[in-house]
Amino acid sequence: MAVGMRSLASSVGLLRRVASFSRSSRIVYSNSVRKSRDVDFALPRQLKPSGYFALLGQVREYHSEEISSSSLRQVSSAAIAGEYAIRNEPRHDWTRDEIQAIYESPLMDLLLYGAQVHKHTHKWREVQQCTLLSIKTGGCSEDCSYCPQSSRYDTGVKAQKLLSEDIVLDAAKKAKEAGSSRFCMGAAWRDTVGRKTNFNQILEYVKEIRGMGMEVCCTLGMLEQKQAEQLKAAGLTAYNHNLDTSREYYPNIITTRSYDERLKTLELVRDAGISVCSGGIIGLGEAEEDRVGLLHTLATLPEHPESVPINALLAVKGTPLENQKPVEVWEMVRMIATARIVMPKAMVRLSAGRVRFSQPEQVNSNLYPLRTRCSALCISVGWLESKEELVLINLPLDLMFCP
Amino acid sequence: MAVGMRSLASSVGLLRRVASFSRSSRIVYSNSVRKSRDVDFALPRQLKPSGYFALLGQVREYHSEEISSSSLRQVSSAAIAGEYAIRNEPRHDWTRDEIQAIYESPLMDLLLYGAQVHKHTHKWREVQQCTLLSIKTGGCSEDCSYCPQSSRYDTGVKAQKLLSEDIVLDAAKKAKEAGSSRFCMGAAWRDTVGRKTNFNQILEYVKEIRGMGMEVCCTLGMLEQKQAEQLKAAGLTAYNHNLDTSREYYPNIITTRSYDERLKTLELVRDAGISVCSGGIIGLGEAEEDRVGLLHTLATLPEHPESVPINALLAVKGTPLENQKPVEVWEMVRMIATARIVMPKAMVRLSAGRVRFSQPEQALCFMAGANSIFTGEKLLTTPNNDKDADQQMFQTLGLISKPPNFNQGHDVHERIEEAAVA
Numbered sequence: 001m002a003v004g005m006r007s008l009a010s011s012v013g014l015l016r017r018v019a020s021f022s023r024s025s026r027i028v029y030s031n032s033v034r035k036s037r038d039v040d041f042a043l044p045r046q047l048k049p050s051g052y053f054a055l056l057g058q059v060r061e062y063h064s065e066e067i068s069s070s071s072l073r074q075v076s077s078a079a080i081a082g083e084y085a086i087r088n089e090p091r092h093d094w095t096r097d098e099i100q101a102i103y104e105s106p107l108m109d110l111l112l113y114g115a116q117v118h119k120h121t122h123k124w125r126e127v128q129q130c131t132l133l134s135i136k137t138g139g140c141s142e143d144c145s146y147c148p149q150s151s152r153y154d155t156g157v158k159a160q161k162l163l164s165e166d167i168v169l170d171a172a173k174k175a176k177e178a179g180s181s182r183f184c185m186g187a188a189w190r191d192t193v194g195r196k197t198n199f200n201q202i203l204e205y206v207k208e209i210r211g212m213g214m215e216v217c218c219t220l221g222m223l224e225q226k227q228a229e230q231l232k233a234a235g236l237t238a239y240n241h242n243l244d245t246s247r248e249y250y251p252n253i254i255t256t257r258s259y260d261e262r263l264k265t266l267e268l269v270r271d272a273g274i275s276v277c278s279g280g281i282i283g284l285g286e287a288e289e290d291r292v293g294l295l296h297t298l299a300t301l302p303e304h305p306e307s308v309p310i311n312a313l314l315a316v317k318g319t320p321l322e323n324q325k326p327v328e329v330w331e332m333v334r335m336i337a338t339a340r341i342v343m344p345k346a347m348v349r350l351s352a353g354r355v356r357f358s359q360p361e362q363v364n365s366n367l368y369p370l371r372t373r374c375s376a377l378c379i380s381v382g383w384l385e386s387k388e389e390l391v392l393i394n395l396p397l398d399l400m401f402c403p
Numbered sequence: 404m405a406v407g408m409r410s411l412a413s414s415v416g417l418l419r420r421v422a423s424f425s426r427s428s429r430i431v432y433s434n435s436v437r438k439s440r441d442v443d444f445a446l447p448r449q450l451k452p453s454g455y456f457a458l459l460g461q462v463r464e465y466h467s468e469e470i471s472s473s474s475l476r477q478v479s480s481a482a483i484a485g486e487y488a489i490r491n492e493p494r495h496d497w498t499r500d501e502i503q504a505i506y507e508s509p510l511m512d513l514l515l516y517g518a519q520v521h522k523h524t525h526k527w528r529e530v531q532q533c534t535l536l537s538i539k540t541g542g543c544s545e546d547c548s549y550c551p552q553s554s555r556y557d558t559g560v561k562a563q564k565l566l567s568e569d570i571v572l573d574a575a576k577k578a579k580e581a582g583s584s585r586f587c588m589g590a591a592w593r594d595t596v597g598r599k600t601n602f603n604q605i606l607e608y609v610k611e612i613r614g615m616g617m618e619v620c621c622t623l624g625m626l627e628q629k630q631a632e633q634l635k636a637a638g639l640t641a642y643n644h645n646l647d648t649s650r651e652y653y654p655n656i657i658t659t660r661s662y663d664e665r666l667k668t669l670e671l672v673r674d675a676g677i678s679v680c681s682g683g684i685i686g687l688g689e690a691e692e693d694r695v696g697l698l699h700t701l702a703t704l705p706e707h708p709e710s711v712p713i714n715a716l717l718a719v720k721g722t723p724l725e726n727q728k729p730v731e732v733w734e735m736v737r738m739i740a741t742a743r744i745v746m747p748k749a750m751v752r753l754s755a756g757r758v759r760f761s762q763p764e765q766a767l768c769f770m771a772g773a774n775s776i777f778t779g780e781k782l783l784t785t786p787n788n789d790k791d792a793d794q795q796m797f798q799t800l801g802l803i804s805k806p807p808n809f810n811q812g813h814d815v816h817e818r819i820e821e822a823a824v825a
Contacts (some may be wrong), residue, residue: 073803106801108528111770112518125511329763330799 018117067171078105078341082113085344086120087162094299094342100292103338104330114337121344128182128347130217131175135205136162136187136198142256144244145320146281146313149188155318162198165205172209182215184240190257191222199227203234210235215278222257222265228272238275238306241265242288246293268302275306282335283313283327304343310335312353327353425426440816479507481744485516488747489523497702497745506741510733517740517772524747530797531585531750531775531805532579533620537783538608539565539590545659547647548723549684551784552591558721560784565590565601568608572630575612578779581790584807585618587643589657589783594625602630606637613638618807620680625668631675636712641678641709644668649696652689671706676711676813683751685738686716686730698742700710709811710775713738715756717785728745730756732764736771743772750775758788762796769800 003397081102102110118124138148139159148155172183185205192199202218209216218231231239243266244250247259269276280294298305312327332350339348404524505513521527542562543552551558575586588608595602605621612619621634622643632729634642646669647653672679683697701708715730735753742751752775753768761767780786780794797804 063723076801106528108769108800108802111766112522112527115515115518115770119515124515125509 015246016175076105076109078102078109078113078337081341082109082116085117085341090304090344091342092300092304093300094296096292099296099299099338099342100289102341103288103292103295103334106334110334110337110341114333114340116340117344129178129180130182130184130349131171131178131180132184132186133163133168133171133175134188135168135185135202136160136189138188140188140190142190142254144256146244146253146284146316147188148316148319150319151321153318155316160381161333162201165201165208168205169208170213172212176212176214180214182217182237183209183236184217184219186219186240189221191224192220192227193222193224196232203230206231206234206236210237214395220279222261223268225268225272226323228268228274236274238277239269240277240309241269241283242298242311243294244280244308245284245286246290247297248293249284249290252286253284254261263297270301270303276301276303277309277352279307279309279311279339281311281313281352282331283315283324283353284321285324285350291335292338295335295342297341299336299342304346307347307349308339308343309349309351310339311351313355416551421757451777479508479512480504480740481512481516481740484513484744485821488520488744493707493747494745495703495705495707497699499695499699502699502702502741502745503692503746506691506695506698506737507675510736512739513740513744514767514771517736517743518770520744521772521774524804525774526803528801528803529774529805530769530802531752532581532583532754532777532778533585533587533742534574534581534583534779535587535589535777535782536566536571536574536578536779537591537781538588538605539563539592540784542592543658544593545593547657547659549647549656549687549719550591551719551722552724556721556723558719559712565604568604568611571608572611575615575617579615579617581778582794582804583778584805585620585640587620589622589643590624591783592624594627595623596625596627596632602633606633609634609637609639613640614697616807619654622680625664626671628671628675631671631677635675635677635812639677640792640809641680642672643680643712644672644713645682645684645712646697646700647683648687648689649693650700651696652687652693655689656687666700669708673704673706675806678812679704679706680710680712681708682710682712682714682754683738684714684716684755685734686718686727687724688727694738695741698738698745702745707749709744710750710752711746712752712754712775713742714754715759717756717759719785729759732760732767736762739768739773740771752776755782755785755787758786760800765796766800769802774805 075100081098095234105113138149138267139151139158140147141151143150143152147153148157151159169183175183185202187198189195199220202220204216206216214236215237217238217240218236219242222241223231223239228239239361241262243259243262245253250259266276266278278298280291282291298308310332312332313320313321313324315324315326332353336350339346480501482503493631508516537552540563541552541560542554543550544554546553546555550556551560554562554652564588571588578586590601590605592598602623605623609619609621618640619638620641620643621639622645625644626634626642631642646662646665648656653662667677669681681701683694685694701711713735715735716724716727718727718729735756739751739753742749751773753765754777755775757765757768757776776793777787778790780790796802
C-alpha cells in the first residue's frame, strides 16, 4: 500500500535523522524502500543511537507482536515520533515526509500519541481560554479568500473604525471575569505601517489590559521592527500572524501579499522578544500535503511558535470560499495531533470552527493537543451567526483553566 | 467538596492497600481524612513499598505542580490506579471505595488512563468483532425488567423454538466472512436444566462452529456442573452470564432469581475451565454506586472475567423499563474506563446501545479502553449498527480486527493436577 510504504520510508527517514542527530559516526545505507516490517535492522549493529533502539524495542512491545505484511499492523510514524517526543527535546529539523507520515498514521494512534505527548509536556486537563475581540472591523484592503472583512467581497460586514477605549477595556474586564486568561485584539489591516494614531491607541490598550493581569495578544497584520519593539515595551505577551496554509497553496488563498512577507513578520516578532502565535486554516480546498506543509513550516522555524491556532474554515457567503465543504472532526484531530507531536511545547489552539463540533467531538480533539478554546466573548464580527456567547462551556470534563 | 474528600480518602485507602500489598511490614495509621493535598506523606518514610513512592513522584510530576485546594487539581484516583496498573499485576482485592473514587475521577483522566492501561495491556487499535445470534427467542419465564423476551411483558416478540442447524451454521459462516472472530449463541431461558434435546443440539452447534475456526460463546441462563463440563468438552470458548447490576439494585431488576445464583453459575463456568464473560447494563435507573458495585463484584472474583460486556439499556416498549432515559456517552466512557483500569486484562465490550453512538462517540469509548464490539444486524432482538458503517469506522479510525484466541480458559486436567499437587 502506498501509504504503508511511505510510512516505512519515512520511518526509516526518521530513523536516519535521529541517527545523524546522535553522536555516532554517520553511515550511508541504501535508499531502497525495504519490504521488511522491522525498521530497525536497516542500521548496522555498531550504530546504536543511544536509546533509540531501546525505544524502538519498547514501541514494538506495545504494538503488534505478529507484525504481518498488512501496513495497518506496522508501527506507525505517530507511534515512533510520539515515543521519541516524550524522551527528547523538540525537533526543528523535521522533513516534510516525516510529518506527512505522522499525519497519515492511523487515527487511533494519533489520538493516543497526541495524548501521550500532551500529558508529558503539559498539565493534562488544563485548557487555556482566550477571548478574541475585533477592534477594527471590515474594510480591509487584502484579498484573503476566507475572510468576510475584505472590502473586495460582498459579505455584509460593515467597515468600522477602531473601537474606543471604554468598549475595549470593558470587553477585557468581562473576559477576565468569565475566566479568560488571554485577551486578543484583532484589526482587519494589511499592516500597521503609517497608522500612527491607531497604533498608539492600541499600545495604550495593551498596557491597560496587561495591567488587568491577563495575557495580551494582537493580530494587526504585518509589522515594522520598531512597532514590534513598541508592542513589546507596552507589555504585549504574544502576536498572532497566521501562515494560513502551505507555501505552495498560499497564492490560491491570498495574492496581495506573499508567504515570505508573513515569515518576515514572524521573524520581527520573534526578534522583538514577543511570543509568536501562528497557525492556519484547514478546509480552504487545500490538499493534505498543504496541511502538512503548513505544519512543516511552523515546526522548522528557529523556535516553535508558543501557540498554534488551528482553524476549520467557516465558509462565509460572499467570499470566494463560500461553497467549501465543512471540515470533519477527524481532519481536525489529525491536524491537532500531528501539531502536538511535532511541536510538543506549543499551545495548540482549537480555534474557529469549534462551534460546529459537538462535545464528544471536541473531546476527541482534546485528547491530544487541544489546548485552548477561544471563548470568543466578543467577536463583534457579524458573520458569526451562532451567538458565541461563549460562556464557560459546561462540559462534564472537569477541565481546569490555566492561570 | 465531597467528591474531592472521598477521592483523597480512597487514594489513601489505595495507598494503604498497596502498602499492605508490598513486602514491607504493615503499619497502622489513622483513618482521619487528611485535608492535605499530598497523599504520600501519610506513610512514614521508613515504609517505602518499592517503587510506589517513585511512582507517586512520577505521577505528581505529570500533574499540577501547584496543587491548590481545589479538588480538581488533586491527583485523581484514576491517575494513581492507572499508573499502578501498568506496573503491576491486576488486583483482586479492590475495595468498593477505591473503585468509586476511580469512577468519579475527572473524565479526561479516565480517558487518558483508560487509554494508557489499555495500550499497556492489549494491542492498541485491535478491536474484537463478535456476532450474537438469538437461537431461541422469546417466551422466557423470567422477569428481567429490561428484556423484551420475557413472556410476562407485551413487547411483540414472538416465542420461537430453537433454530435449526442449517440456519445457525449459515449465520456462523456469514459472521466469519464478515470478519467476526467470536460467534455467540443466546437462548432466552432461565436455565438449561432438563432441556436435554435442545442442549445436545447446542453442543453440536458448538462443535461445528469451533470447527470453523471461530471462538464460540453461549449464553443460555443458569447451568448445571455437568452441562458446563459438556460445553467445555464440545469446545466452547466462553460462556456469558451477566451480573447486570449491583447486588443491592438487582432485586429491582429481576426477582425470579438471585444474585448468588448468578455468581454460582459463574463459578461453575470457571471451574469447568471455560472463559467467563460477565458484565452488565447501565441506564436501568440504578445509581452510580450500583454501577460501581457491579464493577466491584466483577473485579473481586477469583479471576477477572475474560470479557466484560457493558450495555447501555435500549428501552423497549412493553417492558417495565420502557421509559428510562437513554444513557449518555459520558456515562459509558466512565464505565468503560473504570472497568479497563480495574480489570486491565479483560476484554471490555461495547455491547448493546452502541447503535445510538456516533463514530466520534465510539472513538471515545475505544480510547477509554473498549476493545470489543458486536457486529451484525441485531443483538438478540434489538438493533445493532449497520455493518458497512462499522467497516467504514474501522477504516476511519485505523482499527484492526482481533484474530480469534483459543488460548483462553483453562484446561481442566491441568487444574486437577495443580489441585492435587497443592
